[in-house]
Amino acid sequence: MKLKTMRLGVGCLLLALALGGTAGAAGLDDFKLLRAVPSDAMIAVHARDHAGLAFVNAQMQRLWAEVERQRFDREIKRLLEQFVKEQGSDPEGFQQQWQAFSDLAAGVKWSGLAQREMAMAMKVGLPAGAEFVVLLMPPAEEVAEDFDGLAALVKHLLKLTPEGLLQLTTDGTGDSVVHKVSLENPVVPMALTLARHKDVILLGIGTAMPEQALALLRGESDAAKASLAGTERFQQAFKRLAAPQDSAFFIDTAALMNQAREFAKMAAAASGMVPPDAGPDAKPSSPLDALVPLVDALDLWDYVAGTTGTDGMKTTGESIAVLRPDAASRALYKVLYAGGPLKDPLKYVPRQATAVTAMGGFDLRALYTETLGFLKRHVAGGEELVAQIKAFEEEQGISLEEDILGWIGSGLVTFSSPGSSAYTSNSLWIIELRDPAKAQAALDRFGAFLNDALQAQNGGVEDARITGVEGFKRIILPPLFAMIPGLGRPHYGIRDGRLFFANSPEVLTAALAVAGGEAENFAKNERYQQEGLPLDSKATGFSFEDMSKLGEQLGQALPAAASMARMFNPEVAKNPMANTMLNLLTKVGNVLKLLDFYKSSCEVTTFDGKVILTKSVTHYQEPPRKAVPADTKPAEPTEAKPTGEAKPN
Secondary structure, three states, rough: OOOOOHHHHHHHHHHHHHOOOOOOOOHHHHHHHHHOOOEEEEEEEEEEEOOHHHHHHHHHHHHHHHHHHHHHHHHHHHHHHHHHHHOOOHHHHHHHHHHHHHHHHHHOHHHHOOEEEEEEEEEEEOEEEEEEEEEEEEHHHHHHHHHHHHHHHHHHHHOOOHHHHEEEEEOOOOEEEEEEEOOOOOOOOOEEEEEEEEEEEEEEOHHHHHHHOOOOOOEEEEEEHHHHOOOOOHHHHHHHHOOOEEEEEEEEEHHHHHHHHHHHHHHHHHHEEEEOOOOOOOOOOOOOOOOHHHHHHHHOOOEEEEEEEOOOOOOEEEEEEEEOOOOOOOOHHHOOOOOOOOOOOOOOOOOOEEEEEOOOOOOHHHHHHHHHHHHHHHHOOOHHHHHHHHHHHHHOOOHHHHHHHHHHEEEEEEEEEEEOOOEEOOOOEEEEEHHHHHHHHHHHHHHHHHHHHHHHHHHHEEOOOOOOOOEEEEEEEEHHOOOOOOOOOEEEEEEEEEEEEOOOOOHHHHHHHHOOOOOHHHHOOOHHHHHOOOOOOEEEEEEEEOOOHHHHHHHHHHHHHHHHHHHHHHHHHOOOHHHHHHHHHHHHHHHHOOOEEEEEEEEEEEOOOOOEEEEEEEEEEEOOOHHOOOOOOOOOOOOOOOOOOOOOO
């Protein structure tokens, strides 16, 4: 029988792409499965289909068709087959099991399992550790067939386990069936649940959460009281956001961190001991005692939520991260949020840029000082470790905090613009500086060290040959490194209190021309003006990317990476598993080239001291007709098959 599947992993990825999206006027009431997520869920993700997704759905169908045509199952089979051989197992038995599993998997229409709607929820806690449920709504006419196919797979896998390890129980008939696989003698209550209730398929891990979700589906529990959607925190979160149309997500970070704190306490207590020389009143100590204060240091957010919505050729979205009232007193706050809004982020970005990112707030010096303080206060032996770091600095005559991290600011701007060919781009990184003088001294030391290291390989560091730009350096790469895409002709230097690192002199010259008023900045970019979001003085983050060549770039990059791996290491061709992985990489490239329907994306983030708000928009385009020639064949292995190797089905 012809092999049909083994595409579930890639299918899940494409489902996520297809169902993720946007912002509209439909609202949470249109998400039917929302009412089946238990109230104690800590992470919940919802997605649904609707008329506005018609274009995106059509493109995802193209991707799925290409996934099927590329036959990823062949590479997966070869990898498993080789593994079986190396383990000395029975190749014939593997062939039989593979065929049996493949035949069963062909009974499930994987691409449509979440076609109408899906929901996923998860919680952590004792006794199970973690539980989750996935709720799926395939097309109504496919629910019974898909559920029966999944049940057949579960029963087949159960036969492969040692006798007496697992047990299967089945309750119900018709359109209300529950299959549960559990341990015969469980140490902790844990089970796999596959259930159907009318037109909904449920897959769950755990005991409590799947039962709660089933009770909500059946109407045995009051959704207004027992579902996540009925909780005040959930409702409060979505009052701050645009109404969802395609998808919505909610993460109760406070609950997650509280549970992490409890796990940390348990781990510390379990490994605690009393030092042999301690007095009679001494309490047990543990090397894991630092886990609780670590959780406290990271515990910044109350919850995170977001919505998305698609209307034809555009997807818009909003997300929020609400900070705890005492977040400013936590160590991580000083690292992430003390930098303030962006400072003139487009000052050096030319109009012709195709991708721009600006971010502020991340403070490396604060991260270093907070880390040392944490080591001294909470980690056993931490004071000695800090002392060793300081001794090393004294020995080297350098201070990491002052001589390196002290001069790096918290603002970063990076952009790319078209290069000399269709397959290259120019890029520039611009970092704000606290102390340009210290930065220059550090760069001088770096340049001297790099020059010495590269000279033996026909490289080095020399003064840049750019008219009107003083003090910049050029890195002469050795021939081998010069072949690596993206490195180009590196230049670096300091100007206007900022550190510049460019991969070409042209992009550096263009940036300085914009800052000098000799050329227009990115605010005049036609694509950004038509498809971007406004950038105001309160923004703490910004990005815009022209994605019109995304599919082409990915489709070329992955096969090129596989070719380079074979070129730099010819031994790869002699390794069946390594060569199969490279063949797989090429096939992935053949699929990703069909991401040719993206046009642009833009995000703007603002922060008012309590809430981080991110707005996003993605635009689409009709894919080129020539993107997928009808006679294109799937990538096939390039290695010669060893004598006696079983042929794929």
